[in-house]
C-alpha cells in the first residue's frame with residue numbers, strides 16, 4: 001500500500017510512540033535545560049503517531065529518493081558511479097571516527113601517515129608536485145586554487161593580471177569561483193569541433209591574463225587534443241594553466257594533467273575515487289600544484305621530521321586557512337581505500353571502461369537523437385533533443401519521462417553551447433545489460449515522441465509528484481509544509 005499522506009496528515013490525537021515506564025530517578029527534560037526565555041510559549045503542534053507509523057513513514061520516504069544504489073544514474077559531469085560499501089565500513093571504524101581533530105600529532109601518527117600516503121598517490125596519478133587535501137568540494141578546490149593564483153601573482157607584483165579565461169563549455173563553478181576570487185571572466189569560444197578555439201584564444205592572451213581554467217576532457221566529453229599548444233600559448237603570455245579535475249575519471253593511468261602542462265588543479269574525490277556524493281554524502285576537492293606554487297598552499301601543510309608527521313603552520317606565503325582542521329577525513333579515507341583496492345592497473349581499467357561505456361551508448365543512441373559533435377568521446381557525451389522539436393518534445397520532457405522507468409535523467413541544458421542538451425555519463429560501474437536496457441528505454445521514449453508526444457510532455461506519471469512548474473518553484477519556493485487552514489494544499493501541503 002502506497003500511503004502518500006504527509007506525516008502531519010497521518011496524525012491522530014492520542015497516538016503515542018514511546019514505551020518507557022515512568023522512572024523515579026530524577027532527570028531533566030530537554031525543556032528544563034533550555035533557557036526559559038527562548039522557549040516557545042505554545043509548544044509546537046507535533047503530529048501524534050505510533051512507532052510503526054513513524055517507521056513506515058520514514059522508510060517509505062527513503063525509498064522515494066533515487067540513488068546509485070537503486071537505479072541507473074547517468075547524470076553527465078557528476079560521475080555517479082557505484083561506491084563500494086566496504087569503504088564505508090572501514091572509514092567508519094572507531095579509530096578514525098572518534099579521532100578528535102585537536103588530538104596531538106604524536107597520537108595521530110597512523111592517520112597522518114594515511115593522509116601523507118594519499119597525497120603521494122594523488123601526486124603520482126596527476127603529475128603534480130604537492131597536494132592539500134583540505135577543500136571540501138570541487139568548487140571549493142577551484143576557489144582555493146584561485147586564491148593560490150592570486151597570492152602567486154602578488155608575490156611577483158603582477159596584480160594587474162586580473163582576468164581569467166574560461167571556455168564557453170566550462171562547468172558553471174569555474175566562472176563562479178573566478179568571480180568569487182575577484183577575477184574578471186573572459187569567455188573563450190569553442191571551435192566547430194567542440195574544442196578550445198585556438199584562434200580566439202590567441203586574440204585574448206595578453207599581460208592582463210592571470211590564467212586559463214580548463215577541464216580535459218571538456219564538458220562535452222571531448223579530449224582537448226591541442227593541450228600542449230594551449231599550455232605553451234598561455235605560458236608564453238605569462239598566465240598559468242588551471243585544471244578542473246572533475247573529469248579525471250576518463251584519463252587515470254592514461255595521461256596526467258601535470259604532463260599536459262597544467263600548473264595547478266583540483267580533484268573531486270567524491271566522483272573519481274568513489275566516495276558517495278550528491279544526496280549521499282559530503283565531498284572533497286584536493287588541490288595539487290607544481291613546485292613553484294607550493295609556498296602558497298593553505299595552512300596547515302602536512303610535513304614530516306625525525307619525530308614523525310606534524311602540521312606545519314610556519315609558511316609565510318600561505319593563503320591561510322580554507323577549512324576547519326584538515327578537510328573531510330572520512331571522504332579522503334574512502335578515496336584512499338578505493339585507490340589502494342584498485343591499484344594502478346585497476347584505475348587505468350576504470351578509465352578505459354568509463355570511456356568504452358560512454359562510446360557504446362553514444363553510438364547506439366545517435367540513431368534516435370542529434371549528436372552535435374560526432375566523434376569518439378571520453379567518459380561522457382552530449383546529445384541534443386533538437387530533432388524532436390517538430391513533435392514539441394524537449395530535453396526536459398525526456399528527462400521527466402526517464403523518471404517513470406526508475407532512471408535518473410541525464411544533465412540537461414548543459415553545456416550551454418548545445419541547444420536542448422542532454423549529457424550522459426554512464427560510468428564504468430554499469431554492465432552491458434543495464435546499458436542495453438537503457439538504450440531500449442531511450443528508443444521507446446523516442447518512439448513516444450513521434451507517436452504520442454503527450455506521454456512525454458505530461459511525464460512523469462509514476463512519481464509521487466508529477467510535473468512541477470520549475471520556474472515558479474525556483475522563484476517562489478515553498479519550503480515548509482502548511483496545513484490547509486494556513487493556505488497549504490491539504491494533500492501535498494504545498
Ligand SMILES: Cc1ncc(COP(=O)(O)O)c(C=O)c1O
Nearest residue numbers: 077137138139171173244246283
Ligand atoms: C566539470 C566540473 N567541475 C567542477 C565541478 C564542481 O564540483 P563540486 O560539485 O564538488 O563542487 C563539477 C561538479 O559537478 C564538474 O562537473
